[in-house]
Amino acid sequence: MTELPEVYSEWILSRIKATEIVEVSIAGAHGRVLAQSASAGVDLPLWSASAMDGYAIHSADTVTATDETPVMLRVIGEVEAGSSLDPDLPSGSAVRIMTGAPVPTAADAVIPVELTRGSKPDGWADDQVQVLRGVDRGANVRRRGEDVVQGETIAHAGEVLGAARLSALAAAGVASVRVYRTPRVAVVSTGSELREPGQPLLRGEIPESNSLLISGMLREVGIEARTVEHITDDAASLRQRLAQLAADHDAVITTGGVGPGLHDVVRIALEPEPEIRSVRVAVRPGQPQCSGRHSAGAFIFGLPGNPVSAAVSFELFVRPALRKMAGITAPERRRLEATATTGWRGKSGVLQVLPVTLSEGPEGLTCAPAVPPKGVSHSVGRHGATDGYALVEPGRGDIAAGDQVRVIETGLL
Numbered sequence: 314m315t316e317l318p319e320v321y322s323e324w325i326l327s328r329i330k331a332t333e334i335v336e337v338s339i340a341g342a343h344g345r346v347l348a349q350s351a352s353a354g355v356d357l358p359l360w361s362a363s364a365m366d367g368y369a370i371h372s373a374d375t376v377t378a379t380d381e382t383p384v385m386l387r388v389i390g391e392v393e394a395g396s397s398l399d400p401d402l403p404s405g406s407a408v409r410i411m412t413g414a415p416v417p418t419a420a421d422a423v424i425p426v427e428l429t430r431g432s433k434p435d436g437w438a439d440d441q442v443q444v445l446r447g448v449d450r451g452a453n454v455r456r457r458g459e460d461v462v463q464g465e466t467i468a469h470a471g472e473v474l475g476a477a478r479l480s481a482l483a484a485a486g487v488a489s490v491r492v493y494r495t496p497r498v499a500v501v502s503t504g505s506e507l508r509e510p511g512q513p514l515l516r517g518e519i520p521e522s523n524s525l526l527i528s529g530m531l532r533e534v535g536i537e538a539r540t541v542e543h544i545t546d547d548a549a550s551l552r553q554r555l556a557q558l559a560a561d562h563d564a565v566i567t568t569g570g571v572g573p574g575l576h577d578v579v580r581i582a583l584e585p586e587p588e589i590r591s592v593r594v595a596v597r598p599g600q601p602q603c604s605g606r607h608s609a610g611a612f613i614f615g616l617p618g619n620p621v622s623a624a625v626s627f628e629l630f631v632r633p634a635l636r637k638m639a640g641i642t643a644p645e646r647r648r649l650e651a652t653a654t655t656g657w658r659g660k661s662g663v664l665q666v667l668p669v670t671l672s673e674g675p676e677g678l679t680c681a682p683a684v685p686p687k688g689v690s691h692s693v694g695r696h697g698a699t700d701g702y703a704l705v706e707p708g709r710g711d712i713a714a715g716d717q718v719r720v721i722e723t724g725l726l
């Protein structure tokens with residue numbers, strides 16, 4: 314009996330909840346997921362500030378100013394960034410002001426130094442400044458609160474704190490945030506044929522590549538694997554080790570050993586676990602899956618060993634679950650419509666997930682198979698060029714050149 318991919322994914326998601334909430338300083342919050350919306354502690358800008366280096370003035374004084382008929386103003390002081398001065402500004406006077414400095418309460422505009430003439434060699438004026446243009450009321454003044462007002466929500470629960478969001482919080486006087494604890498995840502590769510990349514290989518042996526694949530895909534969800542290890546094909550020791558890992562991780566992701574083979578040890582090791590199921594999912598690649606809540610605590614994702622099958626399984630089933638565990642509610646990767654530049658054979662009765670390359674041309678976005686559509690699951694070499702996964706619904710049949718297909722844009726994989 315096969316299970317539809319969406320049913321299998323829902324089964325997993327219904328068993329996952331977000332980790333607990335912790336408070337952290339914003340200095341260490343990059344990449345964390347906000348658990349509670351954060352609002353501005355102050356107005357931004359905090360006070361009316363100059364947007365230019367120049368002179369704070371009364372705009373009404375400048376109405377008649379031109380190059381030929383400059384208006385002469387008396388310079389009565391200076392305000393630089395960081396200054397708390399608020400000099401009085403009688404009509405006919407000006408105050409030298411620098412970008413970011415508080416505009417005197419009595420002024421209503423700033424004229425940039427370039428639109429004035431002063432007696433000093435650098436163009437600035439000591440006592441008298443000639444204003445060469447009229448300026449409007451409010452010109453070159455950043456009004457208090459024009460960006461954000463105190464109390465306004467500037468980051469929402471479920472959003473990932475990227476560089477710009479974090480700096481917005483810092484600017485708005487927020488010092489700490491409530492975030493979800495980052496899920497603790499273990500990545501376990503299984504298979505007696507696997508050797509460290511670069512090791513000499515005997516016949517039958519291959520370099521181990523899935524742990525780099527899965528740890529990298531994890532990092533793209535904002536999670537650094539806490540444990541990465543390889544376990545050989547012995548069911549008893551694997552059962553014991555998985556129980557240990559399940560006790561101090563939130564999730565354990567294994568690759569390999571879930572098929573019906575005699576040595577498919579993940580499936581065999583997890584057979585006694587009442588909440589873990591071996592399932593055949595109607596998707597290619599990624600058909601055999603073994604997942605569920607381990608009695609020691611962690612959720613186990615048992616993915617097939619074929620590298621592309623493991624990647625597709627992660628994309629379809631693990632990624633949404635880990636995003637939920639991490640508290641992320643921001644939108645998933647984009648799904649795009651692309652025109653196939655070459656046709657390929659469909660797969661009847663299953664969702665076909667085909668790694669594709671994407672190109673932007675005069676006719677819009679196009680896609681082409683990155684791996685041979687007949688041998689997807691093990692095409693680890695060509696999978697490296699993947700820009701996305703085309704999703705071909707069961708029953709759609711073959712894809713012809715010129716057909717529109719739906720593609721999950723994976724970007725860098």
Ligand SMILES: Nc1nc2c(c(=O)[nH]1)N[C@H]1C(S)=C(S)[C@@H](COP(=O)(O)OP(=O)(O)OC[C@H]3O[C@@H](n4cnc5c(N)ncnc54)[C@H](O)[C@@H]3O)O[C@H]1N2
Pocket residue numbers: 502503504506507519520521522523524568569570571572573574577598599600601616617618619620622690
């Ligand atoms: N009689 C059947 N045989 C198979 C079936 C089936 O239904 N009946 N399903 C096939 C499908 S589909 C898949 S997918 C695989 C799933 O196999 P396993 O999860 O048991 O994976 P393994 O047999 O352990 O490995 C498969 C393949 O991948 C290579 N591998 C495994 N781990 C790694 C790693 N960490 N790095 C690089 N390569 C890895 C491994 O050497 C094998 O070549 O079963 C089919 N068979």
Ligand code: MOO
Pocket residue numbers: 596597598599600601617619622623690691
């Ligand atoms: O389902 Mo397997 O993952 O096709 O190769």
